[in-house]
Amino acid sequence: MTQRLYRVLFILCLLLTACGPLIPTPGEAPKRYTLSHLEENNRAPVIPRQLIIEVPTAAVSLDSVRVAVVPAPQQINYYADMEWSDRLPALVQESIVYSLQNQHLFRSVTRSSDGVIPDQSLKIDIRKFYIDQTGIPTAQAEYFIRLMDVGTRHEVASKTFTASIPLRGEVTSELIAAALDRANRQIIEDLQGWLSRHH
Template sequence: MALRRTIQYSRISAVRRGRVGEVNEAITGGTRLAPGRRAFPVARLATLALAGFLAGCGGNAPPPTFDLLAPRDNLSVRPGRGLIVVAEPSALAALDTTRLVVMTRGGGIAYIGDAQWSDRLPKLVQVRLIQTFENAKRLTGVGRPGDRLLPMAQLNSEIRRFGIDEATGEAVIEMSVKIVQDSTGRILAGQIFTRSVPSGGSGGPVAAAALDLAMQDMLRDIVRWTSARI
């Protein structure tokens, strides 16, 4: 890309100075045209050079999209007897996004440019948590608030960390989870869950894969913990 831009700039600069020979030399990679061969008109060359420069720098294609998966295996848990609803997790604005987060060494937050989640992170986590409960088949039922269910309890959660830790090179997830009795609003149980796995880098595909692996482990932990208390 840098080489292309250098060539394009040299073409445009030469055209502006009226030095057609330099333009043809730039196009042919340093080989001058043989005597008697006709060069492109200067105006035409300028148009082509500018169009090529803009084409090389343009493009607003969205980054590749990645997903979190609901685990189907290793879900042996104590059978529960209740029906619960799973609320969408709360999160700070920096995490309430489709972008993949990098937690920098200085305590800041950056985003990975070549990747995005398939939905806002809190919404995606809610959907995969519900699906994991369904895959475990250990509760009477599970749904969302507003599904017109009569639940025993609601599962509230907060996403505290969800990204690549630049200092350790790990994918790190931390969530606070509470089981709240639906009829009284009383907190029946609470737990903070943390998972981390090596990420192998902060590029989009490897970061997304590491975060998905850590999330699947955490989903299993949350489902086991909740099912034992409902």
């Protein structure tokens, strides 16, 4: 009986080590992370229109400062030793705004709260943004994005963007944050090409 108990505890320890700490360490504050954005591109604006990026929507489980992990199908948990610097939708909005501003694809790119009357708007629904532990640990991101004509209120185009970044080596908070950031950047790079074709 004792050997069986030790075996179960050993397996649990291996699982927790593989997916990062889910139990907080007493006295330690969670590390805070943000999302980066694409670097400056000095080209002239390609699309002579004003675009606003609305605050993304997300499920309750993702609309949080907590960093999500899926340890098994239909389960969701959160890392205890790390968190986002703001709620995830706000970070995604900021990352997309700064990236598209730096790329100079549109005449102007602003947030929906900036008071600018735009020509087009982006509506974003964050469907996935977590570490998937059901197999090889992988950062999963999925955004459903709609480009809208503000004047007519008609949808110009829509697409589901996905990115999967496998985690290599020991799973630490730094590796988790970096993989999720790479997934977000990959989607933004794909989004930029898509916008250039559907404006």
